[in-house]
Amino acid sequence: MMDSITIIGLVAAIFTTIALFPQLMKVWRTKSTKDISTGMFSLYCGGVLLWFVYGVFLNDFPIIIANSLAFIQGVVILVFKAKYK
Amino acid sequence: MMDSITIIGLVAAIFTTIALFPQLMKVWRTKSTKDISTGMFSLYCGGVLLWFVYGVFLNDFPIIIANSLAFIQGVVILVFKAKYK
Numbered sequence: 001m002m003d004s005i006t007i008i009g010l011v012a013a014i015f016t017t018i019a020l021f022p023q024l025m026k027v028w029r030t031k032s033t034k035d036i037s038t039g040m041f042s043l044y045c046g047g048v049l050l051w052f053v054y055g056v057f058l059n060d061f062p063i064i065i066a067n068s069l070a071f072i073q074g075v076v077i078l079v080f081k082a083k084y085k
Numbered sequence: 086m087m088d089s090i091t092i093i094g095l096v097a098a099i100f101t102t103i104a105l106f107p108q109l110m111k112v113w114r115t116k117s118t119k120d121i122s123t124g125m126f127s128l129y130c131g132g133v134l135l136w137f138v139y140g141v142f143l144n145d146f147p148i149i150i151a152n153s154l155a156f157i158q159g160v161v162i163l164v165f166k167a168k169y170k
Contacts, residue, residue: 009139015132022124035120039107047100054094 010062017066020073027080036081045074095147102151105158112165121166130159 002010027033048070055063087095112118133155140148 005139005142008135008142012132012135012139015128015135017132019125019128019132022128023122026122026125027120030120032120035112035115035117037108037111040104040111043100043104043107047097047102047104050093050097050100054090054097057090057093 013062013066017070020070020077024073024077024080027077027084031080031084033077033081033084036077038078038081041074041078041081045071045078048074098147098151102155105155105162109158109162112162112169116165116169118162118166118169121162123163123166126159126163126166130156130163133159 023036027036048067051063051067052071055061055067108121112121133152136148136152137156140146140152
């Protein structure tokens with residue numbers, strides 16, 4: 001059985017992974033990205049890609065899946081940013 | 086000495102922690118937050134706060150410091166979002 005510390009870590013991972021989704025829906029709906037920082041989402045995508053590599057090396061499924069989802073969402077936001085300036 | 090997998094994890098942590106900084110500077114400079122999702126930064130702040138608690142339980146200094154910095158930046162962005170609609 002998981003202890004409460006592991007559960008806190010998992011809930012933390014779920015929160016930070018789904019965080020990008022409302023932003024993604026917002027740019028999808030509004031087609032407006034003026035206030036969004038390209039620097040932020042570029043660094044973020046680079047970071048979660050490295051977390052993904054880290055997870056692959058450690059063979060850690062939660063790290064792999066959480067960061068794959070975060071990377072995909074971050075890249076889509078960057079594509080919107082490039083398309084709708 | 087640190088192995089290369091640990092170094093990948095540390096660089097990943099640095100990237101995802103400093104990612105919010107360009108966004109923070111952008112809202113500071115432009116005073117415009119229309120395209121920023123409150124949902125995203127609320128979930129993000131909740132998530133990194135839980136990561137912080139997780140780090141405190143594990144007594145893991147990198148997790149504590151990275152998520153403290155991320156939380157502070159996220160909260161400041163939310164304050165700007167509330168102030169400049």
